[in-house]
Amino acid sequence: MRVEFETPGGGAVAAADDEFELPPALRDRSPRLTERVPALFPAAVALHRARRRVAWAASGIDWATRQATDELPVRVKQHKSLLLRTLGESEMRLQHNKVTNLRIAAERINGLVLEPGQEFSFCRTVGKASRRKGYVEGMLLDNGEAKAGVGGGICQLANLLHWMVLHTSLVVTERSEHGFDPFPDNGRVLPWGVGCAIYYNYVDLRFRNDGPGSYQLKVSVGDRYLEGEIRSDRAPAHSYKVFAVDERFVPRGDQWFRMNEIWRNVIDRRTGDYVRRELIKKNCALVKYVPAGVSDQTRRGSGLSGDEVVQ
Numbered sequence: 001m002r003v004e005f006e007t008p009g010g011g012a013v014a015a016a017d018d019e020f021e022l023p024p025a026l027r028d029r030s031p032r033l034t035e036r037v038p039a040l041f042p043a044a045v046a047l048h049r050a051r052r053r054v055a056w057a058a059s060g061i062d063w064a065t066r067q068a069t070d071e072l073p074v075r076v077k078q079h080k081s082l083l084l085r086t087l088g089e090s091e092m093r094l095q096h097n098k099v100t101n102l103r104i105a106a107e108r109i110n111g112l113v114l115e116p117g118q119e120f121s122f123c124r125t126v127g128k129a130s131r132r133k134g135y136v137e138g139m140l141l142d143n144g145e146a147k148a149g150v151g152g153g154i155c156q157l158a159n160l161l162h163w164m165v166l167h168t169s170l171v172v173t174e175r176s177e178h179g180f181d182p183f184p185d186n187g188r189v190l191p192w193g194v195g196c197a198i199y200y201n202y203v204d205l206r207f208r209n210d211g212p213g214s215y216q217l218k219v220s221v222g223d224r225y226l227e228g229e230i231r232s233d234r235a236p237a238h239s240y241k242v243f244a245v246d247e248r249f250v251p252r253g254d255q256w257f258r259m260n261e262i263w264r265n266v267i268d269r270r271t272g273d274y275v276r277r278e279l280i281k282k283n284c285a286l287v288k289y290v291p292a293g294v295s296d297q298t299r300r301g302s303g304l305s306g307d308e309v310v311q
Contacts, residue, residue, distance in 0.1 A: 017047030021249055022257070023284050026179060034187045036278040052202040056121065056124065064118040064209075065125075067111040072216040072231040077167040080225035081160055085186065091139065091146070098138035098153025101129065105154045109161075119173065122158050123201040141178055141197075146287075157219065158196040160228045160235045165207050166194070166264060166280065167240045168230055170215060174206035181258045182284045184292060191244035193260050193283035238275065241265040249291045 034041040056091070083102070084095050105126045114120055129135040130153020165172060176197045196205045209215055213236075218229040247260040260300025262280040267273070 014147065021171060022252070026257070026286055048202040049200070057133050062118045063124060064112055064114040064120045066113050068113050068216065071218065072113075072214065072233045074235055075229055076215070076232050076236055076262065077164040077230045078228070079160060080222070081156060081189070083224060083226055085222070091135055092146055094139040094152060097136040098156070099221060101135050101138050101151050101153050102157055103130075103221045104134050105157050106163045106221055106226075109157070109217055112217045112218050114170070114209040114215045114217075114229075116209055118213065119206060119208040120217070122161070122198060122205040126154065128200045141180070141182060143180065146182065155196060155198050156226055158198050159194070160219065160226055161217065162196050162205055163190055163194055163242075164228055164230045166242045168215065169210070169236060171210055172207045174204050176203045177285075179285055182288045184289055191260070191262060192240070192247070192258065193244060193262055193281065194242070196256070235269070237269060239267045239269050241267065242280070247307060249287065254303040256291060257284055258287050259284045284293045
């Protein structure tokens, strides 16, 4: 079967069930041991965290730790993201709490300098979110479901950093993404699939400065936006354009998967000439809603009932 349609935003097409290969993480969604026996989850988390601390100690990495109040002279990339989005009343409470969490986390990162050869770790820099540090309950994603949790919402800061880093020569060395697409797009600004998942300390965002210049991270919480800049001590040799291609929703049995590819063009800043195109990531995530624009025939062909459509 091949089913094709365009979403209201245009461009997303459903392909045949048998025309794509699911990534291993989504191929077998049988419950993990900690899902079958929830009482084991804290012990599993403690084990993962202990392993990560050992890996940090043995890595020999020169971690970026110095925060400078003076700004480096050259702005390389600037971006901002909206703090509050229109959701239900209970979700809005969690969003306001998220702003509190973002302020605390941003203070740990703002002004951080990456000298040549140094590496940044979001988890090492921000640390574990706790009530003792002032964090409150914000919105977390757990297996694609929204729930309340202390420190919830700081993934937005990691998303902002990752998007800016993609427009620099900094090298991403670790990044995890959510395996689920939980909500339909609503005023999306960035391409789908460039966000990050963070869970202290073993689900991390890390990137390295391979030189030759220094970089500085500037982040702050404004009235309406989470604001960020990456600055440097010298003008960069290249500029970057990051974009998504081959965006589509694909039915597989009674489930939908969202797929795309993230690429970037590298441009010579001095001449404006195209240098090369780089593949950043191939994305595939389980969709937790039915894509808008799916026809009755498409729903029947993929085993979905009419009352399951989200408009």
